[in-house]
Amino acid sequence: MGLEIKRSVCPYDCPDACGLLVHVDGGRAVKVSGDPDHPFTRGALCPKMVNYERTVHSPRRLTRPLIRIGPKGRGEFRPATWEEAIERIATRWQDIIRRWGSEAILPCSYAGTMGLVQRHAGFPFFHRLGASRLERTLCSPAKDYGWKAVMGSTLAPHPDEAAASDLIILWGVSAVATNIHFLHAVRQARAAGAKVWAINTYADRTARLADRFIAVRPGSDGALALGMMHVIAADGLADTAFLAAHVQGYPEFAAKILPEYPPEKVNALTGIPAEEIVDLARAYAAARAPFIRLGSGLSRYGNGAMTVRAIVCLPAVTGAWAKAGGGLLASVATGGAFDMARITREDLLPRPVRTININQVGSALTTLDGPPVMSFYVYSNNPAVVLPDQNAVLKGLSREDLFTVVHERFLTDTAKYADVVLPATSSLEHTDLYRSYGHYCVQLAHPAIPPVGEAKSNWDVFRLLADALGFGSEPFFNRTTEEVVDSLLEAPGPWLAKADLAALRAGRPVELPLPPDYKMQFGTPSGKIEILNPAEAEPFPRYLAPHGDPEPLWFMSAPTPYLLNSSFSERPDLVAKAPVELMMNPADAAARNLTDGQTVAAVNRRGRVLFRLRVTPGVPAGVVVSEGVHWLDDSPGGRSVNALTAQRLTDRAAASTFYDVKVEVLAAAGD
Ligand SMILES: Nc1nc2c(c(=O)[nH]1)N[C@H]1C(S)=C(S)[C@@H](COP(=O)(O)OP(=O)(O)OC[C@H]3O[C@@H](n4cnc5c(=O)[nH]c(N)nc54)[C@H](O)[C@@H]3O)O[C@H]1N2
Ligand SMILES: Nc1nc2c(c(=O)[nH]1)N[C@H]1C(S)=C(S)[C@@H](COP(=O)(O)OP(=O)(O)OC[C@H]3O[C@@H](n4cnc5c(=O)[nH]c(N)nc54)[C@H](O)[C@@H]3O)O[C@H]1N2
Ligand SMILES: [Mo]
Numbered sequence: 053m054g055l056e057i058k059r060s061v062c063p064y065d066c067p068d069a070c071g072l073l074v075h076v077d078g079g080r081a082v083k084v085s086g087d088p089d090h091p092f093t094r095g096a097l098c099p100k101m102v103n104y105e106r107t108v109h110s111p112r113r114l115t116r117p118l119i120r121i122g123p124k125g126r127g128e129f130r131p132a133t134w135e136e137a138i139e140r141i142a143t144r145w146q147d148i149i150r151r152w153g154s155e156a157i158l159p160c161s162y163a164g165t166m167g168l169v170q171r172h173a174g175f176p177f178f179h180r181l182g183a184s185r186l187e188r189t190l191c192s193p194a195k196d197y198g199w200k201a202v203m204g205s206t207l208a209p210h211p212d213e214a215a216a217s218d219l220i221i222l223w224g225v226s227a228v229a230t231n232i233h234f235l236h237a238v239r240q241a242r243a244a245g246a247k248v249w250a251i252n253t254y255a256d257r258t259a260r261l262a263d264r265f266i267a268v269r270p271g272s273d274g275a276l277a278l279g280m281m282h283v284i285a286a287d288g289l290a291d292t293a294f295l296a297a298h299v300q301g302y303p304e305f306a307a308k309i310l311p312e313y314p315p316e317k318v319n320a321l322t323g324i325p326a327e328e329i330v331d332l333a334r335a336y337a338a339a340r341a342p343f344i345r346l347g348s349g350l351s352r353y354g355n356g357a358m359t360v361r362a363i364v365c366l367p368a369v370t371g372a373w374a375k376a377g378g379g380l381l382a383s384v385a386t387g388g389a390f391d392m393a394r395i396t397r398e399d400l401l402p403r404p405v406r407t408i409n410i411n412q413v414g415s416a417l418t419t420l421d422g423p424p425v426m427s428f429y430v431y432s433n434n435p436a437v438v439l440p441d442q443n444a445v446l447k448g449l450s451r452e453d454l455f456t457v458v459h460e461r462f463l464t465d466t467a468k469y470a471d472v473v474l475p476a477t478s479s480l481e482h483t484d485l486y487r488s489y490g491h492y493c494v495q496l497a498h499p500a501i502p503p504v505g506e507a508k509s510n511w512d513v514f515r516l517l518a519d520a521l522g523f524g525s526e527p528f529f530n531r532t533t534e535e536v537v538d539s540l541l542e543a544p545g546p547w548l549a550k551a552d553l554a555a556l557r558a559g560r561p562v563e564l565p566l567p568p569d570y571k572m573q574f575g576t577p578s579g580k581i582e583i584l585n586p587a588e589a590e591p592f593p594r595y596l597a598p599h600g601d602p603e604p605l606w607f608m609s610a611p612t613p614y615l616l617n618s619s620f621s622e623r624p625d626l627v628a629k630a631p632v633e634l635m636m637n638p639a640d641a642a643a644r645n646l647t648d649g650q651t652v653a654a655v656n657r658r659g660r661v662l663f664r665l666r667v668t669p670g671v672p673a674g675v676v677v678s679e680g681v682h683w684l685d686d687s688p689g690g691r692s693v694n695a696l697t698a699q700r701l702t703d704r705a706a707a708s709t710f711y712d713v714k715v716e717v718l719a720a721a722g723d
Contacts, residue, residue, distance in 0.1 A: 058500040059087060059559045062101050063479035064616050065163035065191070067383070067490020068093055068233045070101060071561045074480055074500040081105040081480055081501055090561045092211065092491040093233045099613055099629075100620050107478065108504065112462050112622045114475035115505020124450050127468040134506065134516070137472050142520035144455050145181075148426045154182035155405050156426040160413060162190055164432030164461075164619065165510075167484025167497070169395060169536050173510035174431060176397035176528060177518060184425070185407040187706060190439070192383065194702035195351035198360025199382045201585050201704075202368070202593075205575030209343075209379040210566060211491050215240035216377030219339035222250045223363065224273065225347025228257040229613040229679075231490055234345060235261075241343075241377070249332065251276070253349075253608055253711075254635070254677050255670040266332060267672045269323040270606040270711060271598030273350045274359035276329065278595055279318030281369050282310045283333035290337075294371030298574065301584020301592065302369070309592045321595065323672070337370050341377035349610065353712040354599035357704035362593040368581040373571050383489045389548045389564055390487070394539050397528065411708050412699045414441040417448020427455040431476070431510055436465035437618040438681055440697035440708060443659050459513055462622045465684045475507040482509035483533045485540060494551065495561045496537065509533060599700050601714035603656050605640065605676045608711055609693035612679035621683040630680040632687055634663035636717065637673040641665070646719060651688065653720035654678075656713070659695030662688040662720055676717060689720075 055077050062070040071090025075083040084104040088095035117137035122128025132140075148156050159178045165171055178185075214220055214237040227234050238248060250262035251273070259265040268276055284290050285306045295302040315326035322329075336342050344366065351360050364380060372378030393399075408416045408425075413435055417425055428449075439445050449456060449469035458470040467473050480500040487494045503509075508516075511533045518524040531539075544553065547564055556562045567573070576582045584591055614620065614630040621627060634652060646652060648667040653660050654676065663678060671677050682692045700709050 055082070058498070060480060060497045060500055061486040061495045063165040063167055063484070063486070064619060065166055066616060067231050067488060068098075069166065069486055069488035069490070069493070070097055070233070071495065072097075072101070072104070076500055079501055081108050087561065090493065091563050092493055094236065096233065098232055100616060100626060103625070106623055106625065107620065108480050108501070110462070110622050113504050113507070114460060114463060114473060115507065116475060117506070118473040120471050124452070124469045125446070127463060129473060134508070137474060138516050138520050141457055141472055141517065145427060145521065148455065152423050152426050155184045156423050157181065157183040158408060158416065158425045158428050159183055159186055160410070160428060160430045160433055160435055161186070162188060162410070162433035162438070165479055165484070167479065167486055168390065168392070168540065169484050169533050170482060170510040171432060172392070172395045173514050174429070175395065176400055177514040179397055179400040180402075180518070180523060181521070182402045182405055185405055187407050187409045189705060189707040190410050192348040192351060192707070193705035194356035194707040195346070195348050195360050195382055196385075197357040197705040198351065199364055201357070201361045201588055202364040202582055203574065203576065204582070206573065207566065207570045207575075208384045209381050209571055211381060211384075212237050213377060213379060214238065214343040214345065214381070217241050217339075217341050217343035218246045218377065219335060219342040220246055220248045221336070221342065221344045222248065222258055222262065223344050223346050224252060224350035225345050226252070226256050226258050226349075226611050227345065228261065229611040230347070231345070234490065247335070249335070253606065253675055254672060256610060257613070266324060266328060269321070270608065270675065271350070271353040271355060271359070272322040274355060274362040274593070275313065275318050275321040275595040276324065277362040277366055278310065278313040278593070279315055279322070279329045280333040280336060280366060282313045282318070283315065283330050284337045284369055285310050287334065287337070289334070290369050291371030294374055295369065298373070298572070298580055299368045300578050300580040300582045305583050305592050309594055313595070336366065341375035342367070342370060342372050343378055344380040346380060346382045349711055351702070352708055352710045354700060354703060354709055355596035356702040356707065356709070358590070358593060358596045362595070365583050365593060368583060373581075379571060384491060385489070386487045386492060386494070386564060389494065389545065390485075390540050391543070391545060395536060409701065409706055411440055411701060413439055414444025414448060414699055417451065417454065418444055426453065427457070429457045430466055431459040434464045434466050434618045436469065437683060437692060437694065440694055440710060441658055441699045442691060442695040444699070459510065461507070464618070474513060475505060477503050477507045477509045481507060482511070483537060485537050492564045492566065493561045494556060494564060496556055496559050498559055511536065596703060598712045599698070599709060600712070601656055603714040603716045605674060605715050605717060607654060607696055607713045607715045608675060608677040609681060609697070610677055610679050615680045615682070618681045618683060621686060627686055630682070632663055632680070632682050632692075633666045633678065634717065635666045635668050635671045635677040637671050637675070638667050638669060639673045640676070640717075641667045644717060646717065651720050653689070653718050654696060654715040655718060656696055656715045658698060659691055660689065661691045661693060661695050676715065
């Protein structure tokens with residue numbers, strides 16, 4: 053058989069959702085390149101996906117089911133057949149359900165794959181079983197809440213809109229790591245003379261490509277946005293015609309709220325010099341069509357939703373929405389295109405069941421009131437590494453009486469605690485339908501290669517489990533992945549119906565069409581942008597303080613271009629480029645007698661994590677940064693960044709607060 057080239061989609065949790073060309077030879081992926089026909093990603097790939105074949109055919113791939121023979125966490129297993137593994141799970145679950153009730157089973161899944169079928173494959177199964185529900189608020193629900201509180205269901209601007217902007221603000225977004233294809237529009241805008249500003253808590257790679265970088269104290273961006281609007285109002289730079297026609301509540305906001313945020317006070321809250329706040333506000337107001345690309349980092353604080361609400365008011369005050377190239381892109385929401393209820397099947401729940409927040413799995417596994425969690429089923433997620441309060445999560449996973457099943461591509465730290473490990477397909481081995489949260493393309497990916505070893509997709513494993521538990525013959529569970537995809541495409545809603553469905557079915561990337569005047573159609577109850585939102589307990593945005601901790605240094609666990617959360621840790625070539633280090637300002641290092649290159653411990657009451665210290669002026673005093681969420685084996689002290697983070701939630705939407713963390717840093721032996 054000769055070389056074949058097949059279209060696919062990057063399955064990872066990233067706004068870019070790139071179009072791929074998979075070069076297949078003899079049933080193996082030998083090379084992966086970017087699809088030049090993809091309207092947004094245009095043939096370019098990130099440093100991780102250019103060698104996706106190394107992940108797919110990694111010698112570390114799990115190829116057979118495994119059954120634990122050693123202590124939990126040690127990773128000692130014997131191989132088993134699928135029949136034995138499924139039988140063991142079903143028998144144990146039947147026993148647990150009899151003794152404790154079905155809520156004693158807790159599924160845990162997140163975004164290992166973003167494909168709509170495989171990502172949600174367990175939802176109908178666990179609903180049918182009556183298991184505990186997982187509230188999956190790990191990523192950016194606080195950001196989404198803040199956007200919606202002002203803009204309702206308004207469509208996000210197309211990312212390429214930014215190409216026509218004359219001032220782009222990359223606000224809390226590490227685009228060089230997490231959104232590289234957005235930089236296409238940034239380059240185009242720049243070629244036409246646009247300026248680029250970056251606002252972050254340290255000078256990351258993205259800040260280094262900006263014309264101006266503003267270092268903001270962690271968790272204080274809400275104060276910065278309010279301070280900018282104070283200056284804009286005080287200088288008479290607000291777009292009064294736009295405000296009068298399209299915005300609810302501005303006069304009262306300007307009279308009652310904005311006077312509380314003069315530059316001197318905002319300087320005290322954010323650490324940004326007052327002149328810089330004034331400069332930024334004036335540049336933003338003077339721009340013809342300013343465009344903000346808003347990342348998620350700043351929403352992962354106790355004040356995250358309110359912070360985003362304040363920032364989202366900025367383009368309303370300057371009337372940026374009405375200008376070609378202007379606006380604010382937080383996330384693209386294309387949920388309306390597909391009828392997800394056809395997959396998630398809430399209606400299968402036999403009775404109301406309790407909900408456990410994914411950020412509080414650590415507590416749920418160790419100290420839950422009510423029926424204890426006796427079985428934990430993990431797929432598309434690596435909770436031992438990515439969830440906050442790692443020591444609590446590991447304590448839970450160590451429980452001898454907890455029956456843990458992990459369906460995975462690799463023997464992750466979580467899988468090492470499993471009683472039964474099941475091998476998972478990679479995205480090149482199963483069918484799925486993809487959409488994105490950074491652009492408007494949708495795409496269907498057919499398998500490019502057969503499963504590696506005995507790997508099975510999420511959907512196929514839940515079919516086997518449904519069979520073993522006696523409901524596999526029910527019409528819903530008796531379907532193939534392809535039939536589930538069909539159920540989403542056969543009755544397209546009004547939005548999807550306008551897309552090129554034939555091209556979609558053929559596996560080509562297809563853009564959901566946007567109405568010509570969509571930027572000015574505000575999907576709020578009032579039809580206006582709601583700076584005043586009467587449905588909120590706080591009707592106007594204001595500054596709230598983050599949670600904080602008693603320790604002196606803010607601790608940022610930011611993305612690296614070479615890993616994606618804990619994914620790609622199976623790749624030595626990439627791990628080598630993402631060292632486990634802690635960046636610290638020279639003044640903070642000197643005050644602690646610490647020197648570049650030595651081993652240090654970051655500590656707080658939740659944990660202790662070892663790093664190699666890198667002393668750099670790129671990190672402001674009072675902040676320390678570690679890029680990447682590493683596997684425990686790659687971490688010198690056997691704990692990684694989430695041993696320091698907390699189970700505390702955001703002000704709205706019960707979301708994660710990964711950045712709302714403080715630590716002290718001490719010299720440590722390199723144990
Ligand atoms: N290479 C790579 N790509 C990824 C990921 C990855 O881990 N690696 N993760 C994927 C996922 S799951 C997601 S959700 C997206 C996230 O994509 P982004 O939104 O770009 O990334 P975040 O991690 O949310 O945070 C971005 C930046 O926020 C900064 N930040 C933290 N606190 C604050 C603050 O208080 N104010 C300001 N202004 N900035 C702050 C951090 O320093 C970081 O540089 O990226 C996806 N893409
Ligand atoms: N400290 C700190 N912690 C963070 C973050 C941070 O910035 N800082 N980021 C947070 C964010 S934004 C997110 S979204 C979460 C991400 O959390 P997760 O979604 O858990 O992300 P990954 O670490 O990528 O782990 C996904 C796992 O799924 C597996 N997988 C991939 N495809 C499949 C499949 O088809 N089937 C099955 N069964 N398994 C599959 C992969 O091998 C991988 O081990 O992490 C969060 N954790
Ligand atoms: Mo995320």
